[in-house]
Amino acid sequence: MEGFNPGQEGSAEIVFFDIETTVPNRAGQRFWVLEFGAIVVCPRNLVELESYSTLIKPKDLSAVALRSGRCDGITRDAVADAPGFEDVADKIFSLLNGRIWAGHNIQRFDCVRIKEAFSDIGRPPPVSAGIIDSLGVLTEKFGKRAGNMKMASLATYFGLGQQKHRSLDDVRMNLEVLKHCATVLFLESSLPSILNGSWQSPPTITTRSRSSAGKSTCREETSRKSSSPPSVGYQRSVPYTRGSLGKV
Incomplete structure (x- = not known):
């Protein structure tokens, strides 16, 4: 890929990032970046x-x-004294350039806004080593079990709380959602005849408890699936052709 040196430092790392922007309310208005947040994680164990x-x-x-x-x-008051994009461009460039980019709906939204912001200040944008768009990946692999596949819906499905729509909180939630989805898909692939399709009914798991007589009995509990660090596969580009261009 042009502008990317495979041997450069950080090329094997994944950067989850998210931006918050203004929301145009009439024709001719553009998006302005209001917040940028990112975490760099090790691809081997997903440690931040x-x-x-x-x-x-x-x-x-x-x-x-x-x-x-x-x-x-x-x-408006919150950003009135914040730095302009030109003041933080070096840091954002160093975080993104040459790393694998990951995020939710970044290919249709965040990546475009980043390019626009760098163009505004007359600088070339950072270049990714590959893109993992969790909206496209999870829509294809996880199906519609979490509804519209927005980050808020996925977080609710896994009991991770409400989406805060703040960049750093959202990228950490994005990573947790991916861990949970990967765990479920791994378990389903391990016992396909038992687990596949079980998501269509209320998610339950069967556990065993000891009765006073020493015998094993079964009970059903509402499942709150725990996370387990999975191995995230890299994709050069994961297109997503459905839905709007806005943030989800």
Whole structure:
């Protein structure tokens, strides 16, 4: 890939990233990046190696709502004293360039916004070593069991709490969702005749307990699947052709 040196430092690492932006409400308006967050993880064990987040003041401050209509809390006052993108571009470039990019719906949204932001300041954008878009991967591999496959829906499905729509929180939630999905898919592939298709009914697991008489009895419990560090496969590009261009 042009601009990428396979031997450069960090080329084997994965960077999960997420951006928060303004939301255009009429024709002709553009997206402005308001926050960037990323974690760098080791691909062997998915341990977090580095993290970074920053609010970003857009050139057009009037595009930011005085009151946030979402739960992210990013208002005009919140970003008024934040650095401009040109002030944090070096750090963002060093985090992204030459690494494997991962995130939810990044191919249709976040990657485009990053390129726009670097173009605004007259600099070439960072280049990825590959892209893992969890929206495309999970839609293909995990199916529609979690509904619309938005991050909030996936988090609810696995009992991970509410999506905060803040960049660093969202990327960490994204990693946990992938771990949970990978665990479920691994178990289903291990016992396909028993587990495949069980997601169509309320998720339950059967456990054994000892009765007072010493015999084993069975009971059903609501499943809250625990995470287990899986091995994440790399893909050069995972396109996603359905849905809108906005963040999910």
